[in-house]
Amino acid sequence: MVLIRYLIASFRVKQIICTASLLCLLIPPPTWATSWRSDIQASQLNFAPSYEGLPINGDFKEFAVIYTTDQEGEPEDLSVSVLVASADLGNSELNTEIRAAKWFNITAFPEAKFSCQEFTTDNNGKVFAHGELQIKGYKKPVTVPFSWRLLTTGEAVMRGELMLARNSFSIGSDEWASGDQIGLAVKVWFDVVLNPINPSL
Amino acid sequence: MGIKNTSQQWGWLSKVLHWLTALIIFLQIPLGFYAESLRLSPLKMDMFVWHKSLGMLVFLLLVIRLLWRIKGTIPQSLSASGAQKCISQAAHWLLYGLMAVLPISGWIISSAANIPIKLFWLIPLPAIVGPDESLKSVAAELHHISVLVLVAVLILHIGAALRHHLLMQDNTMRRMWF
Numbered sequence: 044m045v046l047i048r049y050l051i052a053s054f055r056v057k058q059i060i061c062t063a064s065l066l067c068l069l070i071p072p073p074t075w076a077t078s079w080r081s082d083i084q085a086s087q088l089n090f091a092p093s094y095e096g097l098p099i100n101g102d103f104k105e106f107a108v109i110y111t112t113d114q115e116g117e118p119e120d121l122s123v124s125v126l127v128a129s130a131d132l133g134n135s136e137l138n139t140e141i142r143a144a145k146w147f148n149i150t151a152f153p154e155a156k157f158s159c160q161e162f163t164t165d166n167n168g169k170v171f172a173h174g175e176l177q178i179k180g181y182k183k184p185v186t187v188p189f190s191w192r193l194l195t196t197g198e199a200v201m202r203g204e205l206m207l208a209r210n211s212f213s214i215g216s217d218e219w220a221s222g223d224q225i226g227l228a229v230k231v232w233f234d235v236v237l238n239p240i241n242p243s244l
Numbered sequence: 245m246g247i248k249n250t251s252q253q254w255g256w257l258s259k260v261l262h263w264l265t266a267l268i269i270f271l272q273i274p275l276g277f278y279a280e281s282l283r284l285s286p287l288k289m290d291m292f293v294w295h296k297s298l299g300m301l302v303f304l305l306l307v308i309r310l311l312w313r314i315k316g317t318i319p320q321s322l323s324a325s326g327a328q329k330c331i332s333q334a335a336h337w338l339l340y341g342l343m344a345v346l347p348i349s350g351w352i353i354s355s356a357a358n359i360p361i362k363l364f365w366l367i368p369l370p371a372i373v374g375p376d377e378s379l380k381s382v383a384a385e386l387h388h389i390s391v392l393v394l395v396a397v398l399i400l401h402i403g404a405a406l407r408h409h410l411l412m413q414d415n416t417m418r419r420m421w422f
Contacts, residue, residue: 095293097360097368100375133358133375140284224286 076119079199079237081108086235088125092132092209093226101132108235110201118162118191121172125155145216152179157187178212189233197239204232245422249316253419258318261309262420265343268298268305269398273391296350297363303347306340322414332404335397342394348372349387356380 088106091098105126111119128149132138142149159174169188176185189203207229209215210222219225248255254262272295279291321329354361355371356379362368373379408416 094289094360095362095365097362099358099360101358133377134380135377136284137358218286224289 075114077112077116078240079108079110079112080240081106082198082236082238083107086233086237088233088235089231090130091230093228093230095224096226098230099132099137101130103127103129104131105129108201108237110237116193118170118172119160121157121159121162121174121187123157126153127155127178128153145219146214148179155179157185159187176207176212179214181212183211199237199239201235201237202233204230207231249318251317251320253319255316256422257312258309259420259422261305261312265302265305265309268302269343269394272298272302273395276391292359293362293365296354296361296369299347299350300363300369302343306343310340319419322408322412322416335400335404338397339394339401342390342397345390346387346394349383349390352383353380353387356383 083105086106086108088103089100090102091100093099103125106129107124109120109122111121113119127147128142130138130141130147132141141147144151155176155178157172157174157176159172161173163171163173165171168190170191172187172189174185174187175182185205185207187203187205189201192200192202194200208227209229210220210227214229215222215225245253245256247257249258275291275295275298279288279295282288282291321332351361351369351372355373356376358375360368360371405417405420408414409418
């Protein structure tokens with residue numbers, strides 16, 4: 044009797060194992076999303092307002108980019124935060140001016156943010172992040188185009204360029220609002236090196 | 245009156261260059277101090293466009309003057325001693341030097357301050373140096389000292405011309421007029 048019970052039990056265990064194995068084959072493999080974080084030392088976020096049509100090149104010294112790609116390497120999420128007070132136009136007088144209320148008003152709005160969950164790509168592999176840019180309390184839809192390249196070192200590089208209208212965010216108000224001297228269009232371009240954060244399920 | 249200088253008389257080109265430079269310098273000095281005194285504003289930026297444009301025009305006129313002077317001759321000094329001639333020559337060459345140092349140091353200030361230059365709102369001037377706060381301070385110091393020296397030498401220059409005209413009653417000042 045004991046032997047018979049043992050054989051039946053053993054058969055059931057095998058059945059369970061086989062069934063479980065078959066089920067495992069039917070379940071799709073887990074999706075491995077990868078998140079990437081910018082390496083601030085190796086990255087650049089530049090901006091250039093224009094004066095009489097000529098660029099005044101500057102950059103933001105402190106910013107962070109978090110980018111998430113899915114298993115296929117397709118974009119899922121992009122989040123950028125910029126410490127506006129780190130803006131540097133290479134001139135102390137201008138740096139003081141752009142921190143004032145008429146420009147970035149850094150006391151009230153120390154941070155600018157871009158967040159995006161909607162992406163498209165063109166035939167050349169360029170990614171277009173259709174997200175929302177928040178500066179100085181204003182939220183505006185903005186499309187950020189960028190190229191994305193994985194390096195053999197395991198890092199990735201994100202590069203892009205866009206034009207922003209400073210008046211959309213009330214940057215440069217009152218006497219500066221006309222754009223006659225300091226143009227309304229501001230060029231923004233970035234070259235960001237990102238490292239993968241630990242992959243998660 | 246011919247275009248060329250002779251040993252007795254200035255030609256009309258030298259006279260035009262002299263008086264045009266004089267006029268611009270007399271505008272430039274107060275304009276520079278006024279522009280600097282303003283808070284950062286569109287008016288300040290416009291005043292500096294004028295200041296930089298006129299400054300570079302002085303430099304251009306200086307280059308033409310020096311080429312014209314090297315190519316031709318200049319009238320002889322009138323009724324002056326050897327020492328006076330030496331002082332006169334030194335003052336003239338100091339004026340030429342300042343007319344070069346001031347615009348070039350101004351160009352360096354603007355470039356080191358990362359401010360692009362567009363002469364008369366038309367002609368872009370490339371940056372002569374990259375953004376550099378300490379270089380900007382040094383160039384600004386040189387610019388300020390130079391303008392004070394320029395004022396001193398101009399007082400000497402005008403004083404000497406008036407001395408020739410009123411006291412010595414020679415032709416020195418008259419022959420620079422039209």
